[in-house]
Amino acid sequence: MRQRLICLSLTAVIGTGLLAGCQSTTLGGATNSSRSQLLLVSSAEVNQGSALAYNQTVSKARSGGALNTNKTYVKRVNAISRRLIAQVGVFRPDAVGWQWQVNVFQSDEVNAFCMPGGKIGVYSGLIDKLKLTDDELAAVMGHEISHALREHSREQLSQEVAKQQGLSIVGAIAGLSGETMGLVNMASKYALTLPFSRTMESEADTMGLELMARAGYNPEAAVNVWRKMQQLDQGGSVELLSTHPSSATRIQDLQSHLPQVMPLYQAAKNKYRNAP
Ligand SMILES: [Zn+2]
Numbered sequence: 001m002r003q004r005l006i007c008l009s010l011t012a013v014i015g016t017g018l019l020a021g022c023q024s025t026t027l028g029g030a031t032n033s034s035r036s037q038l039l040l041v042s043s044a045e046v047n048q049g050s051a052l053a054y055n056q057t058v059s060k061a062r063s064g065g066a067l068n069t070n071k072t073y074v075k076r077v078n079a080i081s082r083r084l085i086a087q088v089g090v091f092r093p094d095a096v097g098w099q100w101q102v103n104v105f106q107s108d109e110v111n112a113f114c115m116p117g118g119k120i121g122v123y124s125g126l127i128d129k130l131k132l133t134d135d136e137l138a139a140v141m142g143h144e145i146s147h148a149l150r151e152h153s154r155e156q157l158s159q160e161v162a163k164q165q166g167l168s169i170v171g172a173i174a175g176l177s178g179e180t181m182g183l184v185n186m187a188s189k190y191a192l193t194l195p196f197s198r199t200m201e202s203e204a205d206t207m208g209l210e211l212m213a214r215a216g217y218n219p220e221a222a223v224n225v226w227r228k229m230q231q232l233d234q235g236g237s238v239e240l241l242s243t244h245p246s247s248a249t250r251i252q253d254l255q256s257h258l259p260q261v262m263p264l265y266q267a268a269k270n271k272y273r274n275a276p
Contacts, residue, residue, distance in 0.1 A: 025151040026091040026207070031260055033091070033150065033207045035199070040158035043151065047117035050153075051099070054119035058103055066106040070124055073104050077122050080138045083215040083272065084145055085118070090214060091149050091207065110232065111239040114144035116153050126240065130228045135212070135221035142208035142215070143222075143244075149207065152200040195245050205250065206257050213261035216272035222254050 028034040061067040068074045081102045088095040098118040108125040115121075120141065127137065147153070196204070205222070213219045226246065229238050 025154075026149055029090050029207065029210050030264060031206045031210045031257055033146075033203050033210075035203065037151070037155045038158050038162065039151070039154060040161050041154060043116070043154060046151070046154040046157065050116040050119055054101065054115050054121075057105075057121065058101075061103070061105050068104050069106045070104065073122075073124055073127055076127075076134060076137065077104050077120075077141075078102055080134060080141055080215075080217075081120060083217070084138060084142055084211050087211050087214040088145065088149060090210075091146075095149055109239045110229070110237065112140050112144050113243075114141070114148040116148055116151060118145075118148055120144065123239075129232060130225065132225065132228075133221065135218045136225040136228070138212045138215065138217035139208065139219070139222035139225045140240075142212040142217075143204045144208075145211060146204040146207035147196065147200065150200070150203055152196055152204070153194075155200075156194060156196070193243065195243050198245065198247055201244055201247070201250070202253060204244075205254055209254060209257050210261050210264065213265040214268055216265065216268040218269075219258060219261045219265055223251055226250055226254070 022036050022038055024034040024036055025039070026033060058067060081100070085096075085100055095118065100118040100120070102120045103122075105121055105123050107123045108129075109123040110125050110129050111121075111123045112126050113121050122137075122141070126132065126140065130136070132140070209219045209222055212222065229241060230246065232238055233241055
């Protein structure tokens with residue numbers, strides 16, 4: 001409700017159709033992830049910056065000999081991506097037509113991301129160090145894809161603009177996104193380095209659980225994977241947790257949603273029984 005009130009007052013202050021204002025980026029699905037969001041910058045701007053930043057990351061990995069070198073991992077990550085992406089239309093039909101890209105980076109980092117507009121990166125260290133099964137890998141990727149579907153980076157950027165600039169919001173957006181480099185830096189900051197909020201984490205957990213279930217991956221694995229991450233993080237060595245702050249209630253929350261998504265998994269798994 002508080003979020004809603006802030007949205008309404010900002011929209012009233014701005015008072016034009018120039019900015020997107022408040023809406024949910026996604027349909028609810030079976031788990032009802034449809035909170036209203038403050039969205040002051042356009043998807044087009046955020047996605048353009050994201051695509052440029054992603055290309056830079058891929059180019060750097062390629063020139064360092066660290067792009068898609070482990071063929072087994074590439075095959076697994078691509079197969080899981082295909083099945084998850086096939087389900088995104090449940091939450092937002094337009095995402096089916098996104099220019100999805102998937103790459104595996106050879107690195108010790110325990111990390112993965114999905115940048116705005118569907119730019120996925122999985123680090124080999126995530127699979128190695130956590131010894132992930134396909135179901136567990138699908139849990140992490142489903143979670144990351146959900147951040148992109150919910151446009152959490154765009155929402156965070158909008159919140160920052162609102163906080164910093166108040167009434168001069170329009171000028172702030174023009175300043176932030178006026179140049180290509182501005183867009184790239186913005187996308188890198190909001191999609192790769194800034195932690196998501198607990199609300200966003202909780203939404204990505206729930207939506208990710210439903211995505212993986214619909215794709216025929218056992219959602220119970222999501223509980224395992226966050227447990228494994230917490231165990232490995234004793235020395236703060238799990239990079240993913242620095243951008244995805246975990247909470248003590250995360251596992252409980254995931255477990256509480258299992259009854260909603262297990263029937264979806266049961267219905268989907270036969271379809272994929274003989275899949276590679
Ligand atoms: Zn997250």
